[in-house]
Amino acid sequence: MSVRLHRLRLPVHALTAVLLSASLAACGSAAEDKTADAKPSTTAGSTSEGASSGTATPSATPPPAAPGGNAAGGGMPLAEAIGKLPAAAEVRDGYKRTSFKHWIDEDDDSCDTREEVLLAEALEPPQQGAGCKITGGSWISFYDEVAVTEAGKLDIDHMVPLAEAWDSGAAAWTAERRQRYANDLGFDRALVAVTAKTNRSKGDKNPAQWMPPAASAKCAYIADWVAVKLRWGLAADTEETAALTRYATDCTTTISYEPAP
Numbered sequence: 001m002s003v004r005l006h007r008l009r010l011p012v013h014a015l016t017a018v019l020l021s022a023s024l025a026a027c028g029s030a031a032e033d034k035t036a037d038a039k040p041s042t043t044a045g046s047t048s049e050g051a052s053s054g055t056a057t058p059s060a061t062p063p064p065a066a067p068g069g070n071a072a073g074g075g076m077p078l079a080e081a082i083g084k085l086p087a088a089a090e091v092r093d094g095y096k097r098t099s100f101k102h103w104i105d106e107d108d109d110s111c112d113t114r115e116e117v118l119l120a121e122a123l124e125p126p127q128q129g130a131g132c133k134i135t136g137g138s139w140i141s142f143y144d145e146v147a148v149t150e151a152g153k154l155d156i157d158h159m160v161p162l163a164e165a166w167d168s169g170a171a172a173w174t175a176e177r178r179q180r181y182a183n184d185l186g187f188d189r190a191l192v193a194v195t196a197k198t199n200r201s202k203g204d205k206n207p208a209q210w211m212p213p214a215a216s217a218k219c220a221y222i223a224d225w226v227a228v229k230l231r232w233g234l235a236a237d238t239e240e241t242a243a244l245t246r247y248a249t250d251c252t253t254t255i256s257y258e259p260a261p
Contacts, residue, residue: 075256078219078248081226085244088235090167099175100162102182113183113191114156121193126151142220143198143212155199157192158182160228163204168234180260187231187257189224206236208243219251227257 076084103112111119111132118134119126126137134151141148148154158165162182170178184190202210212221222244229236236244 075254078223078226078251078253078255079245081223081230081255082236082241082244082248085226085229085241086169086233086235087241088168088237090164090235090237091171092163092167094171095163095166097162099166099178100170100182101175101179102162103156104179104183106183106185113185116185117156117191117193118151118154139193141194141198142192142217143194143202143214145214145216146195148195153196154193155196157194157199157202159190159192159224160232160234161202161204164206165232165234168229168236170232170234181232184260187228187260189227189257190231192224206240206243207247208239211247218247219253222247222251223253223255227255230255231257232260 103114105112109132110130111128115132115134118137118139119128122137122139124136124138126134128134137149137151139148139151139154140146141154143157160168162170165178165181170181173181181190198212207222207225211218226244228234
């Protein structure tokens with residue numbers, strides 16, 4: 001059975017404000033984002049994003065950056081962790097998104113990886129219908145501090161994109177290992193529910209090329225990126241390492257991780 005180990009990205013005292021914002025948003029309406037999808041995803045209960053009409057509004061209380069370490073504040077200092085990333089040039093040759101089979105139903109409970117993440121990260125639990133169709137609920141997208149009240153407005157982002165993983169070492173993996181990477185529910189930093197707009201803005205970029213628009217997300221994002229790369233033994237090129245080091249200067253974040261099975 002797959003287990004989603006969820007790290008709550010909001011402190012308890014902020015939940016009330018966020019849920020209130022999400023509730024108010026549900027009463028209004030917003031135009032759907034039509035941004036081209038560089039990383040297509042399957043919406044909950046549908047194969048077409050255009051079929052959904054969720055609402056996304058800024059949260060009442062911006063979420064602070066979530067620490068990348070464990071709850072006790074232990075773990076490895078971020079700067080030290082960055083120094084442990086293997087150094088190597090990136091090679092995109094031969095990459096195909098289909099090389100990473102993803103959104104599987106690992107435990108045969110009718111919920112695929114996308115749906116498992118949505119259920120785990122919901123601030124207000126959604127209704128779960130036949131075939132794991134998800135309705136209702138509310139989420140917070142920590143990339144841009146946006147409250148979302150419709151699952152179809154969310155993409156599930158691979159913290160380290162599939163193409164970036166391929167470039168950084170996954171090209172040499174077996175198909176089975178790439179599938180495990182693409183559906184890593186055992187590590188709460190590997191996959192995250194975020195607004196489709198930010199996910200598609202990010203595309204397959206690394207932190208030298210893209211960072212979340214919310215300043216509060218910076219340290220958490222860097223910590224998550226580094227932790228995922230260390231977990232899977234993925235390398236970083238010179239430009240990427242320089243950017244990680246630069247952004248980490250103002251972070252007191254620590255990280256901990258377990259090597260991927």
